Amino acid sequence: MIRVLLADDHRMVRTGFRVILEIEDDIEVVGEASDGHQAVDLARRLQPDVILMDVEMPGMDGLTATRAITEQNGPAVLILTTFDRDDYLFAALQAGASGFLLKNGTPEELVEAVRVVAAGDALLTPAVTRRVIATFATSGSPRHRPARLDDLTPRENEVFVLLAGGATNAEIATALRLGETTVKTHVSRVLMKIGARDRTQAVVLAYELGVVRPGLP
Structure with missing residues (x-):
């Protein structure tokens, strides 16, 4: 089983992700966090395989939480956000996130993303790759x-x-x-x-x- 922790400050969003993921026979949602502090604490206590991490949360934001988790060699972090912004994208990569997915994707894309990062691979979609390339093409x-x-x-x-x-x-x-x-x-x-x-x-x-x-x- 792939053990997943959900970190999002909106309960309805967490519930939606839980419903999508727990339909799958190989995925189990083991906990939910409503802010970054809870995410860091639950990551340590529950030891999930993957954390679905929102960016904008009260208290400690998702990027800060991601950095704290990855610095301790914690589970893979998949950043989920409604904001298609380059500053979030590169901040997430620099924080050690294993993937970056927009919330307007399909349920199938979410499930596949969880499986990809749980297997130890990184989720670098063609769109993200193009933006990484474009950034370094103009960086001197x-x-x-x-x-x-x-x-x-x-x-x-x-x-x-x-x-x-x-x-x-x-x-x-x-x-x-x-x-x-x-x-x-x-x-x-x-x-x-x-x-x-x-x-x-x-x-x-x-x-x-x-x-x-x-x-x-």
């Missing part, structure tokens, strides 16, 4: 390349570049003519070596450092 010179990138083997560097372009494990396997199990091992090693929590942070880091450039294949 890339940051200095850190020494830890030199620890990547040639094959790991190939995987890193494809991963940064938004390729799935299956697409990387096809491009490099490798098995998906081998690709999964390479991805894990890449994330460890570059110091990224998940694929989302790896993509952001790749564009920040100029490892990949907007418009290049």
Whole structure:
């Protein structure tokens, strides 16, 4: 079972998410929080697999709560908001969120997002990827390349570049003519070596450092 914690200051929203998720045989809602402080506390006590986190909540907001949770190596956090704003998007990524989903999505998208982040992957939709690329395309010179990138083997560097372009494990396997199990091992090693929590942070880091450039294949 995928154990989910809901964090939103509106009870009706939490109830709606609970109904959508608990229809599924593999998902269980284990708790609800109405603000960031409760979310941090319940994350520690209940140890869910995924937290659905609202951004704007009284007291401690969702972004601050996300940072507090991820700094303690807590569960994956999926940011849910009605606000399609770049400042929320990048603040969520910087806080360590594993995904970013708008509340106007479909129930099917919500369920799939929970499963994706519970599996240890990041939810980086094509729309989000385009906005990350656009931001770094206009941000000027890339940051200095850190020494830890030199620890990547040639094959790991190939995987890193494809991963940064938004390729799935299956697409990387096809491009490099490798098995998906081998690709999964390479991805894990890449994330460890570059110091990224998940694929989302790896993509952001790749564009920040100029490892990949907007418009290049």
